[in-house]
Amino acid sequence: MDENQRRESLSRIRANWEDKVKKALVKNPERKEFKLDSGLPVGRVYDPLDWEGADYLEQLGMPGEYPFTRGIQPTMYRGRLWTMRQYAGFGAAEETNQRFRYLLKQGQTGLSVAFDLPTQIGYDSDHPLARGEVGKVGVAIDTLKDMEILMDQIPLDQVSTSMTINAPAAVLLAMYMAVAEKQGVPADKISGTIQNDILKEYVARGTYIFPPRESMRLVVDIFAFAGQQLPNWNTISISGYHIREAGSTAVQEVAFTLSNAVAYVQAALEAGMDVDLFAPRLSFFFNAHVNFFEEIAKFRAARRLWARIMKERFHALNPRSMMLRFHAQTAGSSLTAQQPDVNIMRVAYQALSAVLGGAQSLHTNSRDEALALPSEHSVLLALRTQQVIGCEIGVADTVDPVGGSYYLEALTDHIERESLKYIGKIDDMGGAVAAIEKGYLQREIQESAYRCQKEVESGERTVIGVNCFTGGGEAPIELLKVDPMVGERQVARLKETRADRDSKHVSAALQQLRRAAQSGENTMPHILEAVKAYATLGEICGVLRDIFGEYRQQITL
Amino acid sequence: MHNKPIRVLVGKIGLDGHDRGAKVVAQALRDAGMEVIYTGLRQTPEQIVEAALQEDVQVIGLSILSGAHMQLLPPVVDLLKRRGAAEIMILAGGIIPRDDIAYLKEVGITEVFTPGASTRAIVDFIREQLELTK
Numbered sequence: 001m002d003e004n005q006r007r008e009s010l011s012r013i014r015a016n017w018e019d020k021v022k023k024a025l026v027k028n029p030e031r032k033e034f035k036l037d038s039g040l041p042v043g044r045v046y047d048p049l050d051w052e053g054a055d056y057l058e059q060l061g062m063p064g065e066y067p068f069t070r071g072i073q074p075t076m077y078r079g080r081l082w083t084m085r086q087y088a089g090f091g092a093a094e095e096t097n098q099r100f101r102y103l104l105k106q107g108q109t110g111l112s113v114a115f116d117l118p119t120q121i122g123y124d125s126d127h128p129l130a131r132g133e134v135g136k137v138g139v140a141i142d143t144l145k146d147m148e149i150l151m152d153q154i155p156l157d158q159v160s161t162s163m164t165i166n167a168p169a170a171v172l173l174a175m176y177m178a179v180a181e182k183q184g185v186p187a188d189k190i191s192g193t194i195q196n197d198i199l200k201e202y203v204a205r206g207t208y209i210f211p212p213r214e215s216m217r218l219v220v221d222i223f224a225f226a227g228q229q230l231p232n233w234n235t236i237s238i239s240g241y242h243i244r245e246a247g248s249t250a251v252q253e254v255a256f257t258l259s260n261a262v263a264y265v266q267a268a269l270e271a272g273m274d275v276d277l278f279a280p281r282l283s284f285f286f287n288a289h290v291n292f293f294e295e296i297a298k299f300r301a302a303r304r305l306w307a308r309i310m311k312e313r314f315h316a317l318n319p320r321s322m323m324l325r326f327h328a329q330t331a332g333s334s335l336t337a338q339q340p341d342v343n344i345m346r347v348a349y350q351a352l353s354a355v356l357g358g359a360q361s362l363h364t365n366s367r368d369e370a371l372a373l374p375s376e377h378s379v380l381l382a383l384r385t386q387q388v389i390g391c392e393i394g395v396a397d398t399v400d401p402v403g404g405s406y407y408l409e410a411l412t413d414h415i416e417r418e419s420l421k422y423i424g425k426i427d428d429m430g431g432a433v434a435a436i437e438k439g440y441l442q443r444e445i446q447e448s449a450y451r452c453q454k455e456v457e458s459g460e461r462t463v464i465g466v467n468c469f470t471g472g473g474e475a476p477i478e479l480l481k482v483d484p485m486v487g488e489r490q491v492a493r494l495k496e497t498r499a500d501r502d503s504k505h506v507s508a509a510l511q512q513l514r515r516a517a518q519s520g521e522n523t524m525p526h527i528l529e530a531v532k533a534y535a536t537l538g539e540i541c542g543v544l545r546d547i548f549g550e551y552r553q554q555i556t557l
Numbered sequence: 558m559h560n561k562p563i564r565v566l567v568g569k570i571g572l573d574g575h576d577r578g579a580k581v582v583a584q585a586l587r588d589a590g591m592e593v594i595y596t597g598l599r600q601t602p603e604q605i606v607e608a609a610l611q612e613d614v615q616v617i618g619l620s621i622l623s624g625a626h627m628q629l630l631p632p633v634v635d636l637l638k639r640r641g642a643a644e645i646m647i648l649a650g651g652i653i654p655r656d657d658i659a660y661l662k663e664v665g666i667t668e669v670f671t672p673g674a675s676t677r678a679i680v681d682f683i684r685e686q687l688e689l690t691k
Binding site: 457 | 571572573574575576577580581583584585595597598599601623624625627628629652654655671672673675676677
C-alpha cells in the first residue's frame, strides 16, 4: 500500500469507528465538551490523519538542528539539566543575599533577582511614590553599594544571574558589571540575563518609565554595547510569561511574544546591526500554564516558529540566531489562596510540561504565592519539585520524549498556525509597537482574561478548591513577613552613600549621560560611569526622564 | 428599585502593574449594570480620593498586589474622612494575608477579596451593603 491508500483506508476505519462511538454515546455520554485554553475543541482521539502531511524532517528534524522543534541541543538534558533558577528577592540587599546563598547551598544552579517596584520604575527608596513599596516584591537597589551587598561572597564568574529588570535594565546591568569588576571578574566572563523587554510592560506588566520608541532605543543601546563587551550575556528575555498571566491564551502568548521579538530585531537592524551579531543573545521567557499538552505543544511550536522567522524573514545564517532559548515559570495566576497545599501539585505538573517542552531554565512557584511572598520552606519544596523531575522520574533521560504523539504534534501545528495568523495581523498594523500604541494587544488580552473568569464562575473551567471540591485543607502556612523597618534602613543607607561619594564625579557623569541621551550616542558607557561614581538609580533615570519623557498609560477599558 | 446606577471607582493603588483582577472586576461590575470608572495604574491615595470625589462614586474598589496594602489603604480611609466623604464604601482586592485583612477591616476597609473570589460575590456584596445603608 502506498501512503495515499494507507490514509484512505485509515480514514474509512476512523469514520466507521466514529459512527460506532456516536451510537454508544446515547447510552454513555461524554462528561462535557472538551477544549483547550485557546478555545480549540479537543478531539476524541488523534491519529496520523490529524498530523496532516507531516514531513518529519521539515516539521521536527533532529534535536539541535533546524527547525529545533525537538530542542535546541542535540543531547538536551542528557548533557546537563536545565538551570534551576528560583526568582527571589525581598527586603534589603542583606536579606536577599542570604536567600541566594541558601538556595545555592540547596542545589540551585543559577540566580534570579526580583527587584522591588521603586527599583523597577526608577525611583530611589526615599521618593514619595516609593511609600510602602520598598523591599516588598523584591530587593531594593538604589546604588552600587546595594548591589555589592547583594552579590557578596557569590562568585560572579561561576554563577549566572538573571535580573527581572526592564525600563532601567541598563542601570542594573551596569551595577552588576561594576561589582564583577570589583570581584576581579572581567566583563567577558560574567553570564546572565536582563529581562529588558519593555514592550510587554506596556501590555501586561506595568513597570514602564519612558515612551515606547525612546525605550526601544535604550534596548538597542544595550544590544550594541553587550555585543562588544558581554559575549555571555543574554541582552533581553522576551517574555510571554506576563502576557499569559495577564490573561492571554496560549496562542496569544506565543503570537504576542514573537511579535515583540520581531520588533526588537527590526529595531536593531534599523540601527545598522548585523542580525547574526545580536540574535544569538536574544532569549525568551514563557509561562508553564495548566493545560499540560497544550503547554508542551506551545513551547515546541514557539521554537519552530522562531527558527523559521529568523531564517526566512530575517535571513539569519548562524543557527544560534534561529534557536529559541527560553526560561519558564509556572503559572502564578493558577495558584489559589484556597487549600494552598494543592498548589504544590499544580506547580509540579506545570514544571513537568516545561521540561517536556525543552526549557533551558525553570522557576517553580511556591505553594503560598497566592497569599504572600514565599517562605523559605515553601521555596525549598518548589526547588525540590524540579529536582524530582530532573533526577528521579526519568523524563530528562531522552530528548523530546513526547514528540511524535499524534495529539501533541497536532497541537504543535495548531499553535504555530494560529500564532502566525496573529503575527500577520500585527504586522499589518505596523508591527508590535504600533499595535501596542493602538491598544490592540491590551484589549485582546483583557477579553481573554474576562472570558476565562466567566468560565471559572460558570463552572465550565474547573479550579479545585475554588469552584469544585471546595472546603477543607486550609492548613495554616507560616507566611514570610518582610521586616517593616526595611524602608527606613534602606533610606538610611541611601543617605549615607549619597554623603560619602564624590559629588563632582557624580554630576559630571550625569552630565555626560544627558549629552549622550540627547545626541543619540550609546548611553550604556555613560550609565556605567555614573553607576561607578555611586550615582543613584533615581538620579540616572531622572536624567533619562528629562530627555525622553514619561509614558502615560492608555486606559483600554 | 435603583433609579440611578451604582457608581464605582476601580483603582490600582501603589506601583504594581498587576491589573488583570482590577480590569476583570471592572468589566463584571459594568455587566451588572454599574457605572465604573477605572483609574489605571500607579495611583496614590490622594489621587484615588480626588477621583472618587470628582466622579461622585458610592464605592471605591482598590486592587493591590505589591504588599504595600498596610501603608497605602488606611490613608484612603483617613483622606475620605477628612474630605467629609466617609460614607463612600472602600473594598480591596489582591494578595493580602489573612492577618492583615483583620487589621484593614478594623481601620475601615469594608471588605477584602483575595485570589479566587468570584465577581458575582463582589457584585452581590456591593448591592447588599448599599441596600443596608439606604
